[in-house]
Every structure is written in C-alpha cells, then in structure tokens.
Amino acid sequence: MSFQSLISNFALILFVLMVVTGVIWAFDRFVLLPKRKANVSAALQELEKNGNLDQASRSQLEASMMRQPVWVEYSGSFFPVIALVFVLRSFLFEPFKIPSGSMLPTLYVGDFILVNKFTYGIRLPILDKKIISVNEPQRGDVMVFRFPKDPSQNYIKRIVGLPGDTVVYKNKKLIVNGVESQYESQPEFLHEGPQLSYSKQFNEKSGSLTHRILNDDDRPAGIAMFGEANFPYADQCIYEIEGVTCKVPAGHYFMMGDNRDNSQDSRFWGFVPDQNIVGKAFFIWMNFSDLKRVGSFQ
Known part of the structure; x- marks a missing residue:
C-alpha cells in the first residue's frame, strides 16, 4: 500500500483498529477477567486450608494471577484512545494540510x-x-x-x-x-x-x-x-x-x-x-x- 493510499484509508484503518482492540478489551473484561478472579479465589482458598497464607503472600499471588497478558494489556490501553480519535475525526473535526x-x-x-x-x-x-x-x-x-x-x-x-x-x-x-x-x-x-x-x-x-x-x-x-x-x-x-x-x-x-x-x-x-x-x-x-x-x- 502506498503512502497516499495509507492516508486516504486512514478512517478505515482507525475503524479496524478500534474494532480489534475493542473486541479484545470486551473479551478480557467479560470472559478472561471473571476466570482470573475465580482462579485467584480458588488458589487463596487452597492456601488458607494449608495455613500458608499471610498478607504478603496473598498480595503477591493476586498480583501474579490477575496480571493480563501483554497483548491484552496493550489492546485495553489503546482501545479508548483509538475510539476517541475515531469519533472526533469522523463526526466532529478532521485536520488537513x-x-x-x-x-x-x-x-x-x-x-x-x-x-x-x-x-x-x-x-x-x-x-x-x-x-x-x-x-x-x-x-x-x-x-x-x-x-x-x-x-x-x-x-x-x-x-x-x-x-x-x-x-x-x-x-x-x-x-x-x-x-x-x-x-x-x-x-x-x-x-x-x-x-x-x-x-x-x-x-x-x-x-x-x-x-x-x-x-x-x-x-x-x-x-x-x-x-x-x-x-x-x-x-x-x-x-x-x-x-x-x-x-x-x-x-x-x-x-x-x-x-x-x-x-x-x-x-x-x-x-x-x-x-x-x-x-x-x-x-x-x-x-x-x-x-x-x-x-x-x-
């Protein structure tokens, strides 16, 4: 794709990026996050049974098991920014040179x-x-x-x-x-x-x-x-x-x-x-x- 074509299709590129990052964000928010919470809860209960749970261990375990995969974390961070740019550019104001x-x-x-x-x-x-x-x-x-x-x-x-x-x-x-x-x-x-x-x-x-x-x-x-x-x-x-x-x-x-x-x-x-x-x-x-x-x- 030429540079001119890239510029001409910028709105389409933004839309695709918004959809992809949005789907990943939603999948993590409504599918992966509840699973991570359930796994953390199960792990904490197991440690409590064995009497091996102190506050430091609890915090370390939660942080480790609740950590998002890198690709999910970046997608979730970029999604609101890309969505905001897409809405502003599509419906309000667009810059040109x-x-x-x-x-x-x-x-x-x-x-x-x-x-x-x-x-x-x-x-x-x-x-x-x-x-x-x-x-x-x-x-x-x-x-x-x-x-x-x-x-x-x-x-x-x-x-x-x-x-x-x-x-x-x-x-x-x-x-x-x-x-x-x-x-x-x-x-x-x-x-x-x-x-x-x-x-x-x-x-x-x-x-x-x-x-x-x-x-x-x-x-x-x-x-x-x-x-x-x-x-x-x-x-x-x-x-x-x-x-x-x-x-x-x-x-x-x-x-x-x-x-x-x-x-x-x-x-x-x-x-x-x-x-x-x-x-x-x-x-x-x-x-x-x-x-x-x-x-x-x-």
Missing part, C-alpha cells in the same frame, strides 16, 4: 487546517452516507471534498455555485445568476520561493461575502480543455475563448480556487456531488513556517 497554492492568498502551502465534519450533516464514517441533515453548504464556503475523478484524494476549494445556479467566469470576472461580483484592487501578492513572482490581488465581493483572489495577467481567461469536457453533466457547460458558463445540476456544487489562474477546479473537471463532501474548513491551527498564520479565515 494544504499541499498546493491553489487557494492563495486565503490558504498557504503548509497551513494545517481544521475541517468541521458536522456542519453540513452527520455522515456515517467509511460509508460516507449522510444520515442527519444539519446545514446546507453556502456560496463562499471553503470546503474539503473527495475529488470526483479520484475519491481517494481530498481537495479544497471555495463554493461559487450552488445547485441550480448559473455560474459565468469570463474575462476573469465571476457572475452568478446574472449578478457580477465587485472587485477592489489590492497590493500585489508576492509569491516567495526560489523564483520570486507577483500576482494581481483583488477583494472579490459577492453579495455580503468578501474574500481575496489572485489573477495573473500572462494567463489566458479561457479554459484550454484540449477536446470536449469529460465529466458528468459536461453538457451543462459552454466553453468559450473568454471563459466558461455552467448550469450547476441538482445535488452538485461548482468549486473554484482563490488563486484563479493557478487552480484546477470545476472549470476543468466538473461539479462536486453532495456525497463527496467532507466538511467546511474554518481554522488554521498551525503553520510551522509562519506561526502568525494561525487563526480563522474567510
């Missing part, structure tokens, strides 16, 4: 983020089936989801289109349901690294939500698909030299990265179905290169 710059300037490479697993509803772990609805995803949310073309990979993008929306991205301007977003120029964004470069930075205001995006003048506005779009409901999208127009199908979402010219997103690989949702990203809990990154974000 940002691997790419597609969400700059909102999220940096190396940001460790927390994802709220219950804000969009309670889902069964492993099966990822929603059993309780809570809130619906909102336009502007930063969402983690399983990549439609390879569900073993987790992606993070911003929701720009809800089910039924008409999303237009032309000439690097976003229009949703006929309402064009407003743009306010900000100081250029410096990309640090071996080769320093700059991107144009804007505040993009869509309704009541404002967040920052990046654009590069040397990148075209259109989407180079190199042939027909190949994803479910691709017929709901029209590609032109100026950009793309898509009608979001029911039960799906249109996602885009904030680093607009450097993001592979719904413009390229299509819509995200509801069943692929992992949760809402809401907090940066660590960045070892810049501790000032810690905090909430829009």
